[in-house]
Amino acid sequence: MASKKTWIWIIVACLGMGVMSLFGLAAAGVYFVASHIDTERVSSAEAMRAFDDARAEFKEMKPLFELDNSERAQPTRVLREIPSGTTRPDDLWIMAWDPDDGRMLKISLPFWMLRMGRRNLDVHHDETGFDLEDLDLDVEELERIGPTLVFDLRAPEGERVLVWTR
Numbered sequence: 001m002a003s004k005k006t007w008i009w010i011i012v013a014c015l016g017m018g019v020m021s022l023f024g025l026a027a028a029g030v031y032f033v034a035s036h037i038d039t040e041r042v043s044s045a046e047a048m049r050a051f052d053d054a055r056a057e058f059k060e061m062k063p064l065f066e067l068d069n070s071e072r073a074q075p076t077r078v079l080r081e082i083p084s085g086t087t088r089p090d091d092l093w094i095m096a097w098d099p100d101d102g103r104m105l106k107i108s109l110p111f112w113m114l115r116m117g118r119r120n121l122d123v124h125h126d127e128t129g130f131d132l133e134d135l136d137l138d139v140e141e142l143e144r145i146g147p148t149l150v151f152d153l154r155a156p157e158g159e160r161v162l163v164w165t166r
Helices: 004-036 044-056 111-116 139-145
Strands: 037-041 065-067 073-075 091-098 103-110 148-154 160-165
Touching: 004 037, 004 103, 044 091, 044 103, 044 160, 065 148, 091 111, 103 111, 111 139, 139 148, 139 160
Parallel strands: none
Antiparallel strands: 037 103, 065 073, 091 103, 091 160, 148 160
16 A cells, blocks of 8 residues: 555646646647737738738639628628539638738638537627628538638728638
């Protein structure tokens, strides 16, 4: 039978391993965020060039959703009727520009992570007067469609948001 001193060392070792595991998880989370979220100060011309470069991949493709006159997101076509793509996208990309702040935000969300959460993806940004949560994006449907332009907003105040899969 083990002595009390041995049990104390076992408990301390287990607690130490638990704390080290938490630090490891925190480090992995910081790495994930740092590698999937990019924000930087850019000029208006640099921001528009970045949006044009991202948008060029889809040429004249119409986005899956557009805002109506009441600033509500409306599908431009029935998603179930869009033919399946030949390739599956790996990431959902979101690029946003705020001219007042002079900052551009670019987020890459891997589909494996989106599949782990809810089936419908809510992307929300209410400071610029639109709500992407209304898109009610279905991750499986986006994967089926393949790389596509999801949303392209050009607000009168100068804000711009682009959402696409690649």
